[in-house]
Amino acid sequence: MNPLQAIGRVFLKFLGTTGRLISFMALGLSHIVRPPYYPRIILRQMIDIGYYSLPVVGLTAVFAGMVLALQSYTGFSRFSAEGAIANVVVLSITRELGPVLAGLMVAGRIGASLAAEIGTMRVTEQIDALTTLSTNPMKYLVTPRLIAGITMFPLLVLVADVIGVFGGYLVAVYKLGFNPANYLQNTWDFLTAEDVNSGLVKAAVFGFIVSLMGCYHGYNSKGGAQGVGTATTNAVVSASILILCSDYILTEIFFAK
Amino acid sequence: MADTPKIQLRDVAKSFGRKVVLNGIDLDVGVGESVVIIGGSGTGKSVMLKSILGLMTPERGSIKVDGEEVIGMSTSERERVNHKFGMLFQGAALFDSLPVWENVSFGLLAEKRCDRKQAHEIAVQKLAQVGMNADVADLMPAELSGGMQKRVGLARAIAADPEIIFFDEPTTGLDPIMADVINDLIVKVTREVGATALSITHDMASARKIANRVAMLFEGKIIWQGPVEDIDHSGNAHVDQFIHGKADGPIQMAVRA
Numbered sequence: 240m241n242p243l244q245a246i247g248r249v250f251l252k253f254l255g256t257t258g259r260l261i262s263f264m265a266l267g268l269s270h271i272v273r274p275p276y277y278p279r280i281i282l283r284q285m286i287d288i289g290y291y292s293l294p295v296v297g298l299t300a301v302f303a304g305m306v307l308a309l310q311s312y313t314g315f316s317r318f319s320a321e322g323a324i325a326n327v328v329v330l331s332i333t334r335e336l337g338p339v340l341a342g343l344m345v346a347g348r349i350g351a352s353l354a355a356e357i358g359t360m361r362v363t364e365q366i367d368a369l370t371t372l373s374t375n376p377m378k379y380l381v382t383p384r385l386i387a388g389i390t391m392f393p394l395l396v397l398v399a400d401v402i403g404v405f406g407g408y409l410v411a412v413y414k415l416g417f418n419p420a421n422y423l424q425n426t427w428d429f430l431t432a433e434d435v436n437s438g439l440v441k442a443a444v445f446g447f448i449v450s451l452m453g454c455y456h457g458y459n460s461k462g463g464a465q466g467v468g469t470a471t472t473n474a475v476v477s478a479s480i481l482i483l484c485s486d487y488i489l490t491e492i493f494f495a496k
Numbered sequence: 497m498a499d500t501p502k503i504q505l506r507d508v509a510k511s512f513g514r515k516v517v518l519n520g521i522d523l524d525v526g527v528g529e530s531v532v533i534i535g536g537s538g539t540g541k542s543v544m545l546k547s548i549l550g551l552m553t554p555e556r557g558s559i560k561v562d563g564e565e566v567i568g569m570s571t572s573e574r575e576r577v578n579h580k581f582g583m584l585f586q587g588a589a590l591f592d593s594l595p596v597w598e599n600v601s602f603g604l605l606a607e608k609r610c611d612r613k614q615a616h617e618i619a620v621q622k623l624a625q626v627g628m629n630a631d632v633a634d635l636m637p638a639e640l641s642g643g644m645q646k647r648v649g650l651a652r653a654i655a656a657d658p659e660i661i662f663f664d665e666p667t668t669g670l671d672p673i674m675a676d677v678i679n680d681l682i683v684k685v686t687r688e689v690g691a692t693a694l695s696i697t698h699d700m701a702s703a704r705k706i707a708n709r710v711a712m713l714f715e716g717k718i719i720w721q722g723p724v725e726d727i728d729h730s731g732n733a734h735v736d737q738f739i740h741g742k743a744d745g746p747i748q749m750a751v752r753a
């Protein structure tokens with residue numbers, strides 16, 4: 240086969256996948272405003288995604304905050320600018336590390352479990368069974384998970400912000416010997432609503448990406464246990480990559496002046 | 497048969513990629529009739545049922561339910577027609593996140609024909625109809641044996657009093673006694689509900705028990721059909737080979753890579 244043909248084929252395949260993904264997304268979102276609604280399932284997904292991700296997100300955030308404080312101290316002490324540590328910690332956590340680290344950790348947790356659950360339902364014909372029982376599987380399975388992802392990620396990131404700043408505080412006060420009141424005052428002075436908000440918007444986008452990728456790959460999985468395994472891997476990998484890409488784009492939109 | 501058949505297939509064809517699975521199926525199922533499709537594994541029996549249910553779209557031909565063309569119907573029209581169907585899936589396809597009673601009454605709840613309390617009562621009734629007692633209602637599907645799952649699947653298929661019931665290999669994977677129990681239940685419940693039944697199987701004992709009429713699917717076509725009494729002197733070499741389970745004859749098992 241000539242190389243142009245090969246490139247063309249890959250490109251067409253990419254376009255095909257993108258098209259399918261976009262129509263899947265549009266269909267899933269359109270059911271948000273079309274009854275019937277499934278409040279029980281939405282609630283259950285919110286608890287699954289929000290509440291049960293708290294330990295993972297909390298641990299990630301506290302260590303991120305601690306490392307940040309430690310690293311910036313080694314850096315800034317050379318310029319006797321230790322006072323900037325609080326600034327660095329709160330800015331990095333709210334703008335970047337909170338949403339991105341929480342997003343990536345939860346992409347592993349939630350993306351994988353959504354893809355495995357929906358994928359298993361696909362290969363065991365449970366999705367077909369839904370259709371025969373007067374239930375639209377997109378509306379019943381996909382839309383509630385999208386809603387839960389979009390709404391719960393910002394809350395998780397808010398928690399990550401607080402815990403991350405607290406992690407930085409722990410290291411600054413107990414290891415580096417900063418004055419607690421001064422450190423908190425510095426943090427507070429540097430904190431702006433814009434930083435937090437941009438982080439929360441990112442979180443909502445990441446939540447959407449994670450649940451969309453989990454649902455899409457699960458929904459289209461085929462070929463038994465192996466197919467479900469592939470779907471799970473693809474969901475986590477594609478969600479992680481898309482999180483990092485969209486993070487750059489969103490940062491560009493928010494902060495490039 | 498002067499009346500419109502309940503289900504009518506004309507020249508239905510379906511392929512996956514280059515692989516032709518159905519290649520011009522013609523079949524009529526009369527009102528109240530029980531038709532059994534026999535044929536080897538992988539001949540497209542399940543694909544045929546799924547095409548009738550709209551879970552797959554054939555690329556050619558016509559499928560009429562009560563004289564109404566269902567291919568190319570809008571989603572909402574399709575949902576209306578699908579209210580007529582109940583289906584027992586090959587692997588039962590119970591929803592493993594829901595207790596047995598909610599599985600059984602899932603269609604009723606989806607159509608808002610009852611509230612959750614009534615749904616539980618109805619589920620217990622339907623379970624009794626398939627010979628299961630009330631304490632099963634609160635178990636999860638994973639706690640049941642294969643035979644019991646099939647029975648729950650049967651209860652779910654008849655719960656909304658469908659006009660047409662599909663049975664996809666109802667006895668495959670069961671021991672002979674449980675298989676006979678399921679056969680009896682199928683005969684009993686279809687009679688009680690007064691439904692038209694279309695079953696697929698490669699279990700001849702099962703076919704003889706539940707069929708009024710038998711049709712054999714081979715290489716994408718119905719190659720023989722007739723009353724169940726005629727099956728032993730069909731004069732068709734394929735049918736003879738199949739019902740006696742012999743390795744030599746016109747049907748050569750394709751050994752696929």
Ligand SMILES: Nc1ncnc2c1ncn2[C@@H]1O[C@H](COP(=O)(O)OP(=O)(O)O)[C@@H](O)[C@H]1O
Nearest residue numbers: 461512517535536537538539540541542543544
């Ligand atoms: N969704 C699908 N995608 C690709 N091939 C399929 C799909 N569903 C079924 N097939 C193929 O169609 C053929 C018939 O399958 P099926 O109807 O399940 O057989 P059976 O008669 O045992 O029920 C099989 O060879 C299978 O590989």
Ligand SMILES: [Mg+2]
Nearest residue numbers: 541542586664
């Ligand atoms: Mg089959």
